[in-house]
Amino acid sequence: MTFNTVFKYALEVIGKIENAGGEAYIVGGSVRDYLSGHSVGDIDIATSEPPARIQEIFEKVIPVGIEHGTVIVRHESNSYEVTTYRTEKGYEDFRRPDEVTFVRDIKLDLARRDFTMNAIAMNRQGQVVDPYEGQQAIKHQVICAVGDPFERFKEDPLRMMRAVRFVSQLGYDVVHETKEALSSQAELLQHISIERIAMETQKLFAGENYKKALDLLCETGLQKYLPVLNSMLSERSYPEQSLKSWHEIISFFIQRCPECSIDRFVKLWKLSNRTKKQAEQLCKALKRYEKAQKVTPWLVYQLPEELFHPFVRVCTALGMDKEEFSSSLWGVKDNLPIQTSKEMAFQARHLIALYPNRQKGPWISEIMEQIEQGIVQLQVENDYEKIKEWIKTWNPPENS
Ligand code: ATP
Ligand code: MG
Numbered sequence: 171m172t173f174n175t176v177f178k179y180a181l182e183v184i185g186k187i188e189n190a191g192g193e194a195y196i197v198g199g200s201v202r203d204y205l206s207g208h209s210v211g212d213i214d215i216a217t218s219e220p221p222a223r224i225q226e227i228f229e230k231v232i233p234v235g236i237e238h239g240t241v242i243v244r245h246e247s248n249s250y251e252v253t254t255y256r257t258e259k260g261y262e263d264f265r266r267p268d269e270v271t272f273v274r275d276i277k278l279d280l281a282r283r284d285f286t287m288n289a290i291a292m293n294r295q296g297q298v299v300d301p302y303e304g305q306q307a308i309k310h311q312v313i314c315a316v317g318d319p320f321e322r323f324k325e326d327p328l329r330m331m332r333a334v335r336f337v338s339q340l341g342y343d344v345v346h347e348t349k350e351a352l353s354s355q356a357e358l359l360q361h362i363s364i365e366r367i368a369m370e371t372q373k374l375f376a377g378e379n380y381k382k383a384l385d386l387l388c389e390t391g392l393q394k395y396l397p398v399l400n401s402m403l404s405e406r407s408y409p410e411q412s413l414k415s416w417h418e419i420i421s422f423f424i425q426r427c428p429e430c431s432i433d434r435f436v437k438l439w440k441l442s443n444r445t446k447k448q449a450e451q452l453c454k455a456l457k458r459y460e461k462a463q464k465v466t467p468w469l470v471y472q473l474p475e476e477l478f479h480p481f482v483r484v485c486t487a488l489g490m491d492k493e494e495f496s497s498s499l500w501g502v503k504d505n506l507p508i509q510t511s512k513e514m515a516f517q518a519r520h521l522i523a524l525y526p527n528r529q530k531g532p533w534i535s536e537i538m539e540q541i542e543q544g545i546v547q548l549q550v551e552n553d554y555e556k557i558k559e560w561i562k563t564w565n566p567p568e569n570s
Contacts (some may be wrong), residue, residue, distance in 0.1 A: 173296040177202055179246045180213045183228075184294050192219040194252075194298065197274055202287045206308045206340065215243075215252045216291060218274050224252050240269055243494035256281035262363035264327060277301050284322065284329045285336070286314045311342040319351035327358035331370035334386050338377025344386065352390040359395040367435045368439050369414070371396060375413045384408055397438035402427055407485030416441050417448035418480045422487045424453055448477060455481055456488075465495060470502040471546045472507075477501075507552050511542055516557040524558065525567055537565065 174181070179294035180196055189192040194217040200210045217224065225231045230244035258267035273279065276291050276299055283289040290304040290493050298305065302316050303447050313333055315322045321445040323330050329350050330391040333344055346353065359367065376381050384403060387393040407426050413419050420435045432453065436446045451473060458469040471480060482495045508514060518534055521541075541557060544550045 173204070175215055175294075177213065177292075179248050180215060180250055180295050180468050182324075183215060183243055183252070186227055187217055187219060187224070188294070188304050190219075190223070192217055192223065192227075194218070195293055196282075197291045198283070199286055201290045201292050201298075202308065203305070204292075205290065205305060210341070213248075215250050215461075216255055216276060216279050217252055218255055218276075220254050220272060226499055228349065239272055239462060246324075250465075255259050255281070258325075259281050264358065266347065267325075277380040281316060283316055284326075284332060286316055287336075287342075289316050295361050306423070307543040311340070312345050313337065313340075313342050313348060314345040315348045315351065315498070320355060323351050323355040323360060327355065328366050328370065330355060330359060330361050330390075330392060331362075331367055331374075331379075334383050334390075334392060335370045335374045337381035337386055338374045338380045340377075342383065343380040349386075349390065350394065352386075355400040359392060364397070364438070364440050367396070368441065369520075372419070374415055375409070375419050376415075377412060378411045380412050398430060398435050399423065410489050411483060411486040413483060413487055415448075415480065416445045417452055417477075420445070421452040421456060421484045424449070424455055425484070425488055448480075452477055452480060452484060456484065465502055467502055467506055467546050467548070468543055470499055471506055475503070507545055507548065508542075511538075513552070514545060515552045515554045516541055516561075520554070520558070521561075524561065527568060537561070 177196060178198075180200075184194040184196070194215050196213060198214040199214040199218040202208075203210045219227075220483070221233065221239055224241050224243065225233070228243045228245070232242040232244070232249075234240055234242050234251075239256050241252055243250045243252050255276055255278060256270045257273055259269045259271070280289040280291060280299065280301060286302040287303040287308045288304070289300075289302045291299040307314050313328070313336055315333075316330045333348065335350060336342065337344060374380060377383060384393075387396075388403055388406070391442045393400055396403070402423055407423075409422050413422060416439070420432055420441075422431060423435075424430050432446060432449050435441070435449070455469050455473045455477070458472075459465065462469070465525075478499045480500065485495055503509075518538055521534060521537060522528075522530070541561065543548075544560065545552045545557070550557055
């Protein structure tokens with residue numbers, strides 16, 4: 171795709187800022203991805219104008235971080251992060267700069283950026299401003315810090331995880347000095363919030379070159395600051411395929427290390443309850459698979475469809491044969507006699523009626539699950555009379 175098609179609406183945003191007397195460039199990851207031939211995701215724009223001016227120029231502006239100079243401009247149903255050129259000073263708390271200063275020169279803004287490949291700006295005509303030879307870095311497929319890497323990682327240690335994550339996504343090498351700085355500054359990662367590290371770690375496991383990235387993590391000692399994963403990564407217990415989400419990552423490592431618990435993972439990494447639930451469902455399915463040594467109807471019935479692809483990925487990551495699962499999960503699902511318990515021809519009220527003298531208790535849900543399983547596994551047809559007779563064969567009513 172050409173520059174004008176990829177950036178069509180972003181260029182219109184830049185045009186509007188220029189017509190209002192300002193200056194604006196496309197910057198960051200989208201420039202890197204465009205120049206390196208990768209697909210372009212979110213497009214960021216840097217501008218000479220302060221947020222208040224941007225709010226005047228555009229109708230729909232969402233003020234997401236005015237104090238840092240960032241607003242979101244909505245244009246033609248797209249969102250663009252528009253940030254005023256700025257420099258940053260002091261990172262006393264290792265979190266955010268103590269002070270940001272708005273400036274009028276794009277080159278000063280590029281100087282605060284992490285890697286040379288991320289410090290290229292493109293104007294409306296597609297001309298580049300590239301003071302750190304970012305294009306050369308892309309050409310040679312290398313990751314190189316802007317300025318002194320030791321200082322830059324000290325300012326914001328998360329940049330170290332970003333470097334490794336980019337290795338995974340792009341397959342690039344980290345240049346010598348920047349790599350040395352990864353090793354020497356690794357311990358500073360402990361000052362960074364686990365939520366931010368978690369986002370980079372997830373992207374790392376999802377990247378095509380994740381094995382190369384994991385090797386680099388271990389080589390530099392950065393893996394020491396990744397809770398739970400630390401020891402398994404040190405033993406080079408790597409997945410055999412990339413993993414796209416935290417529930418996949420957790421399930422893989424739990425299978426590999428039975429002493430680990432999902433609760434500990436979720437707690438130490440501060441992950442969501444949804445991730446926890448999905449990891450539990452995946453782990454349950456993996457256990458069922460291990461026990462039966464095949465994909466059973468009951469396994470498929472209990473696994474939500476949105477976890478089919480994750481299940482296949484984790485199985486492949488564990489070294490199981492991919493072919494076996496790819497088609498069978500969906501095939502088995504299509505042939506299930508029921509898709510949910512609501513479709514059962516025999517419900518709890520029927521069961522209670524069958525045993526009128528029994529006190530209500532946990533036996534009801536236990537037997538209902540056995541019936542559900544019986545229907546799904548084709549031990550009994552989903553038919554009221556047939557189920558009723560079938561139950562009596564293994565749970566005869568007391569007074570009959
Ligand atoms: P992604 O593909 O994940 O969006 P990206 O490079 O666009 O990658 P963003 O987090 O969207 O990453 O940041 C946009 C740009 O902001 C980066 O390309 C880089 O120039 C700059 N940037 C982001 N985080 C940092 C950081 N921690 N230190 C310095 N510059 C940063
Ligand atoms: Mg981005």
